[in-house]
Amino acid sequence: MFDSLNPEQQAAVDHTGSPLLIVAGAGTGKTKTLAARVCRIIDDGADPSRVLLLTFTRRAASEMIARVAAVSTDRAASRVWGGTFHSTANRLLRNFGQSAGLSAGFTVLDQSDSTDLMGIVRTDEGFGERGMRFPRKETVAGIYSRMVSSQAKLADVLETDYPWCADHQDDLRTIFTSYTTRKRAHQVLDYDDLLLFWRGLTVSPVGDAMRDLFDHILIDEYQDTNPIQADIVRGMCRPDTDLCAVGDDAQAIYGFRAATVANMWEFADRFPGATRVTLEQNYRSTMPILNVANAVLSQSDEHFSKELWSGRRQGLTPTLATHHDEGAQSTSVATAVLDARERGMDLREQAVLFRAGHHADGLELELTRRDIPYVKYGGLKYLESAHVKDLLALLRILDNPADQLAWHRVLASMEGVGPATVRRLSDELGIENEDDDALARFIDGAGRVPSAAHEQATELRGAMEACLDGIAPSEQVDRLKAYCALVFPNRYDDAAARVADIDQLASTAAAYATRSRFLTELTLDPPSKTSDQAGPPHLDDDWLTLSTIHSAKGLEWRSVHLLHAADGNLPSEMALGDEHGLAEELRLMYVALTRAKDELTVNFPLRFHVNRYAHDDRHVYAQLSRFIDPVRELFDEQTTAPEIDLRHEAEMASVGVADEVDTLLAALWD
DNA sequence: AGTAAAAGGTTTTTT
């Protein structure tokens, strides 16, 4: 079944009788060990459907279950309950939610939905009046989520994480109250609510029924769970529940989401009698790469002590490449990638990693220019693009006519309809009244729209009526596309492209039997690829992976190129202030370095642009990342020659030309 | 009164 487990892995697989914490360093065969343990549990006679496997992404869960099913002797192995905390909460709340006052048909708000709702509440409550600058809706939502998921007081969150918003404390309180009221009134839950309601149920009368569902609970990436999730784990365990948590405190990178490694450190306190097993043998990287990673990590002591080692003693020395500027970095990385391919390393075996989505902007241009196929993970998601949200709002109204947020978006999409008209229409349709007839009334012609929107409204009513007729989700998308074609030109410059893009959504929808299933799956497990590339050109083609370090968690490539290893980028400028933030940035660097199996290149441009927006010429001269500088001697250093700066000379020349042109022009009216 | 267009600002990372 699972060949050649080392003694520690075997111990982790075989252990029974007390809660188990596996501290598994990067590349130490964590996934294999966890899968083997699930297998062992099933082969010992457990009912697979009474095993709960909580992972960080839905994909990780299905991969692991597939692995178990492939080797298990029990055919039913695929019936293991697997998923993220959020998707599991969703499933449980559909069954047990009634006792918490939830209707089974509740809607889940994703990040951007809750942000939009926060924005609506914000304007309805009348903040942002003259002269008074108010935090943006993203910031308001961020404050809220951090407060809830870390269970901290508003005042403390403001002081430590949002000092520039401290003036608005009272206003924020008002907004949060109203936000919560609306969520409840319209039967919608945001991500935080999913966890809060789950935790609430564990201490409610149905708690015992929930605890009786599972005999074995396994949790992956335990270092990235937050205090509420730790409570949930505690709350789902009976005294005899077999519990196993796996994690690496050196790879904790979700502190911004209120995850805390304290959950790992305090595991033995929360679960008395707990056993700990540590995995240190790395099967992924060569020693020269691990030496760098270990040296970087040793700059912080905020973790269980552990030193990775590998049987792969020999290997290429990692490269530290210094570039003149961002452009040189892009050119150099693109060239290095192609060189590696020449040597026989497919693009799929290589990856480019970076701290923030926009750090790859320059490289993306260069790759496109050279026709190098790539897929980007992280950054702005497909579902977050405005036109996709427009269409999803239409589906959500059909699914839940009480979804005020979706109505808001849809009504405002019509010509000549602004905030005031939306409010009037909401009243006329009775959307605020928890009244399910709003949709029926709208289709029947209720709601007086401005004359500019007459045609659009007629089309909308017809399309919605057709969609209620029980046609397949993909056909509904297709039918609604006609309405999009009508309103997009007012809203977007590139309307035609956006309308055409809706087809992609239709093909995604084709995989789902019902509209509501489609919507829920989409919010809980959104496709992680970025929008601009509509997926790999051809499935059997070769393509390069571009990814944020966060999205690269748990993955590995033969060759890894890290971009922008400069102070201000990694560590991020925003983390420089506090110690914990800085420690997290260091772990982020560690995660990036440990993704590489054979080859590692750390890139560092001497200058980079200051602001993420506006592609102007403003730039700063950077320092090499403070995490890399002390360990420079472990690298081979390489400097790409500065290109002749034509732009500078062009600028000088342009002054003269501009003067001449102006003189010529002036002559026309003088 | 209310919408559209123009100007001005802007703390990553994600379930």
Place this chain on the structure above:
DNA sequence: ACCTTTTACT
């Protein structure tokens, strides 16, 4: 590039 605020226009 997007969101918020200000101003201009109907």
